Amino acid sequence: MGKTFYEFFAGGGMARLGLGPDWTCLFANDFDPEKAESYRANWGGDEFFCGDLAKVEAERLPGAAELAWASFPCQDLSLAGAGRGMGGAQDEVRTRSGAFWLFHDKMRALRTQARAPKLIVLENVAGVLTSHGGRDFRAIVAALSELGYLTGAFVLDARFFTPQSRPRVFFVAAREDFAHLTSYVGAAPEKIWTPPALAAAQKNLPPALKARWVWWRLPEPARRIAELIDILEDEPPQAPWRAPAATQRLLDLMAPAHREKIREIQASGRRAVGAVYRRTRRDEDGRKAQRAEARFDGMAGCLRTPGGGSSRQTLLEIDGASIRSRLLSPREAARLMGLPDSYILPRAATQAYKLCGDGLCVPVIRHLARHLLEPLLDGEARLAAAE
Numbered sequence: 001m002g003k004t005f006y007e008f009f010a011g012g013g014m015a016r017l018g019l020g021p022d023w024t025c026l027f028a029n030d031f032d033p034e035k036a037e038s039y040r041a042n043w044g045g046d047e048f049f050c051g052d053l054a055k056v057e058a059e060r061l062p063g064a065a066e067l068a069w070a071s072f073p074c075q076d077l078s079l080a081g082a083g084r085g086m087g088g089a090q091d092e093v094r095t096r097s098g099a100f101w102l103f104h105d106k107m108r109a110l111r112t113q114a115r116a117p118k119l120i121v122l123e124n125v126a127g128v129l130t131s132h133g134g135r136d137f138r139a140i141v142a143a144l145s146e147l148g149y150l151t152g153a154f155v156l157d158a159r160f161f162t163p164q165s166r167p168r169v170f171f172v173a174a175r176e177d178f179a180h181l182t183s184y185v186g187a188a189p190e191k192i193w194t195p196p197a198l199a200a201a202q203k204n205l206p207p208a209l210k211a212r213w214v215w216w217r218l219p220e221p222a223r224r225i226a227e228l229i230d231i232l233e234d235e236p237p238q239a240p241w242r243a244p245a246a247t248q249r250l251l252d253l254m255a256p257a258h259r260e261k262i263r264e265i266q267a268s269g270r271r272a273v274g275a276v277y278r279r280t281r282r283d284e285d286g287r288k289a290q291r292a293e294a295r296f297d298g299m300a301g302c303l304r305t306p307g308g309g310s311s312r313q314t315l316l317e318i319d320g321a322s323i324r325s326r327l328l329s330p331r332e333a334a335r336l337m338g339l340p341d342s343y344i345l346p347r348a349a350t351q352a353y354k355l356c357g358d359g360l361c362v363p364v365i366r367h368l369a370r371h372l373l374e375p376l377l378d379g380e381a382r383l384a385a386a387e
Contacts, residue, residue, distance in 0.1 A: 003377055005067035006117070008053065008103050012038040012355050014337065015069045015123075018365020022374075026062050029053055034351050035358075041344045053102040058109035066377055068107060068117040071360060072100045072124060104143050111147055118178070118380065119373060120149060122171040123360060129155075129169060129197040137201045138209065140171060145212045149173035150181065152214040153202075154193040156368065158361035159299060160221045163228040164336040166302045166361055169198070170368060172216055180379050184372060185214045192220055219371055227298035229273045231336065232315070236329035238349045247325040250276065250314065253292035265296060265318045275300040276314040276325070300328070300336055305357035312353055330356075338362035 002022045007015050010028040012035055029049040030036055036050035049056060100122075110116050122140065129137055144151045151173040158166035174181060189199060194215075202213060233239075251259065265272045274296040283289040294316055295301065301313055313328045330345050330352035337356050345352040 003067065003374070004063060004065045005069055006061060006065045008068065008070040008106075009072050009099065010039060010048070011035045011071070011359050012343075013043050014339070014360040014362055015071065015365055016043065017339070017343070018360060018362040019067075019069075019369050019373075020366060023067075023369075026065050027060070029056060034346065035355060038344065038346055038351075038355055053099060053106070056106065058106055058113060058115075061106065061110065061115075064110075064115040065117050067119045067121065067373065068103075069121050070100070070103045070123070072103060072122065100140070100143075104147070107147050116148065116175060118175050118377060120144065120147075120171075120173040121368070121373070122173075124169050126155060126167050126169055126195075126197065129201045134201055134204050138205060141205060141209050141213070144171070144173045145209060147173075148176050150176050150178075150212050150214050152185075152216040153198060154216065154218060154368075155195050155198055156193060156364050158336075158338075158364055160224055161363035161367065162224070162336050162338050162361060163226055163231065163298055164300045164303060164361070167195075168361075168364070172368075172372065174214075174376060176212075178376070178380060181214065181376075183379065184217055184376060186217045187215070189215045190218065193218060216372060218368070221367055228275060228300050229271075229298070232273060232332055233329055236326075236331065239327045239329035239332075241324050241326045244324070247316075247323055250292050250316070250325055251323070253278065253290055254294065255281075255291055258292070258294050261294065261296065262316075262318060262323070266320065266323075269320060271317070271319040272296050274316045274318075275328075276316050277301055278314075303333055303336060303353070303357045305354045333357075338364070 002024050004024050004026050005019065007013065007025055007028040010016070010030045013028065016023070016025050016028070025043075025047055027047050027049070028039065028045075029051070030039065031050070031052060033050055036045075036048065039045055039048055049060070107116065107120065128140070131137075141151050151171055153169055153171045155167050155169055157168075158164045202210070205213060251262070254262075274294040276292050276294045278290055278292050280288050281291045303313075314325055315328055316323065316325050330349050331341065333353055333356040334343060334345055335341075337359050338361050339356075346355060
């Protein structure tokens with residue numbers, strides 16, 4: 001069977017894909033029926049439950065999984081959201097980001113049944129480091145500590161693996177009865193995975209929680225090879241090239257500095273593709289105005305869900321005097337998430353963007369599993385076999 005895991009808030013099963021074939025999913029769930037359809041299309045899904053996690057009793061979780069993975073909803077934590085934090089409004093405590101506490105309830109129940117997973121991984125947006133003045137971060141670490149885990153965290157950015165800027169926080173918690181954690185713990189944080197916001201959040205933990213914090217070691221990945229231009233489709237039917245007038249309207253929304261950047265690329269004679277977002281900025285008179293901003297650094301901006309404001313990115317292709325634009329296609333969005341072309345996407349473009357915008361970058365998960373989760377479990381298994 002290999003290593004075993006539960007996947008909560010599973011979406012289309014991207015954690016499962018990143019963990020790889022040596023891992024067996026014992027249970028997975030998601031509340032969204034459209035994501036459930038994608039999960040089942042790709043994985044079969046006999047172990048999948050579509051519905052409210054509040055209705056799942058611990059007895060429904062089979063066996064004793066070695067890992068529990070939870071990418072709990074981020075709407076109330078995202079910088080693009082309302083910033084309500086994990087508690088949300090009083091009537092939302094068990095919904096949206098408050099769904100973390102439903103997951104915590106399941107882990108507490110498993111502990112009372114002597115089935116606590118050896119490892120827990122939580123994933124969320126970078127806003128979890130600062131939401132509610134850091135109280136949400138402290139609440140997560142305290143909740144894991146209460147369950148008997150030692151906790152550390154990384155900010156892993158998809159840009160190291162795919163051409164997408166997508167920083168995400170990963171809490172990795174190991175049961176305190178692990179016998180050989182020191183092999184995978186450093187004396188200080190690794191700068192590549194520890195931006196100032198994470199360092200500050202850890203520094204502000206109370207002493208009792210600091211004593212249960214670990215700085216996990218994780219190697220730097222190999223240099224990313226693919227650029228945005230490398231993952232594009234030639235003529236995607238769900239994202240056709242726009243009429244010249246539409247492209248001109250986009251160019252007219254750009255500030256002088258962005259238009260000058262485009263002129264420089266035209267003068268170079270090289271073909272370039274940039275990602276464009278529409279944003280609201282203050283103009284010279286302090287009034288709010290819509291602006292189009294382009295980046296030509298070989299990267300896409302962070303994929304977002306269609307309900308998250310400025311969601312779907314526009315591509316701007318410059319090839320000499322020719323300039324044209326179109327939306328990012330669903331398959332291109334999937335490639336930015338590290339999904340293989342064999343992955344079955346929803347037929348509706350909006351649902352495909354939602355699936356990807358809410359999802360996990362697959363090679364990020366593989367890196368974490370290969371260099372930390374699997375060595376931790378393998379080392380523990382070797383020690384148990386030697387006893």
